[in-house]
Amino acid sequence: MAGKSERISFPKAVREYVFDRDNHQCKSCGQTTKLSIDHIIPLASGGSNDISNLQTLCSSCNSQKKHYFDPRFNRRYD
Numbered sequence: 001m002a003g004k005s006e007r008i009s010f011p012k013a014v015r016e017y018v019f020d021r022d023n024h025q026c027k028s029c030g031q032t033t034k035l036s037i038d039h040i041i042p043l044a045s046g047g048s049n050d051i052s053n054l055q056t057l058c059s060s061c062n063s064q065k066k067h068y069f070d071p072r073f074n075r076r077y078d
């Protein structure tokens with residue numbers, strides 16, 4: 001396969017399946033643009049790449065969820 005590989009680990013078919021299952025809407029706010037695939041249970045917390053652990057989130061909800069891991073919130077004040 002030629003070309004750049006994306007950093008995302010989901011094959012296109014998996015993304016399409018999850019988007020389709022979730023009616024191409026963010027599971028959190030219902031937005032239908034800027035959608036991405038989210039791990040319901042993060043891989044770091046033992047979640048799997050199984051379709052049952054994947055959901056559709058818009059980039060805004062996804063980034064809110066990731067605030068917990070945002071380095072800006074782990075800044076040291078020393």
Ligand SMILES: [Zn+2]
Pocket residue numbers: 026027028029030031057058059060061062
């Ligand atoms: Zn959303």
